[in-house]
Amino acid sequence: MGKLSTASRGMTPVVSKTLAIGLATLYIAGMTTALLGGVVPAYETRAGGELSERVLATAAGEIERAPPAVAGSVERQTTLTLPETIANDEYRLKLSNSTLALVHPDGAIERETHLSLPPAVTPQNSTVSGGRVVIEVSGSLANRTLGLGDKQ
Template identity: 40%
Template structure:
């Protein structure tokens, strides 16, 4: 049998249960976002930044090659973001292709360079932690495009 004093506890218990359900909901949503949604979004965003970074770098390399000269020397600075998805990375050559190497193996980018036939070869690499420079030099067999790190210039 209930006493008349029990009625005063009912609203307090009801509000405590409501607050507990709200806290439980917030914890569940936060856990779901931090374990599934946000990391997936960061990877997609990182891939897009990697693609744009490499496309921009390829454009700068192609612009550095003089349009008609066979015996020219040119030098251009290339701006690279220091990190992609929170980590440093490297850009290297693979023939006439630029390759972005990232510690996260899922963040890979490749960009084929559109260079004239008078370019004999493309060589070198960049680190995102150092200034990046493109230098085009003449050689006996044609032009050589070199990716140089800040300390190599």
């Protein structure tokens, strides 16, 4: 039988540690690829969809409350603060007739709702980016206009 040389005894711990580091690196790389390739984007889209529903509901509620029920002519501006982005992308609020739509680059996040406005209020077609939104109401009680304006 051959004798074990004292010069090669230190190789076993080095080889085992190198293999352990290699396996750990492969595990981490595999998990990162799996999460960033499927789980995280799907979660981000679902979370973005829920946030867009809340943003749209908040904006619709403020727009519906904006026209005052007072006699005479009014000039009123209400500022609404919404998130700047949804799912790391900018979005727009589009007011068209009595419909408020949230327009987003990801179609799964887009939403729209019908507004309940008084019959004498005419919505002006307008589009604004998210963030600070100005709701503008003007005119007499019998003929008021409502629109979305730029940020102040």
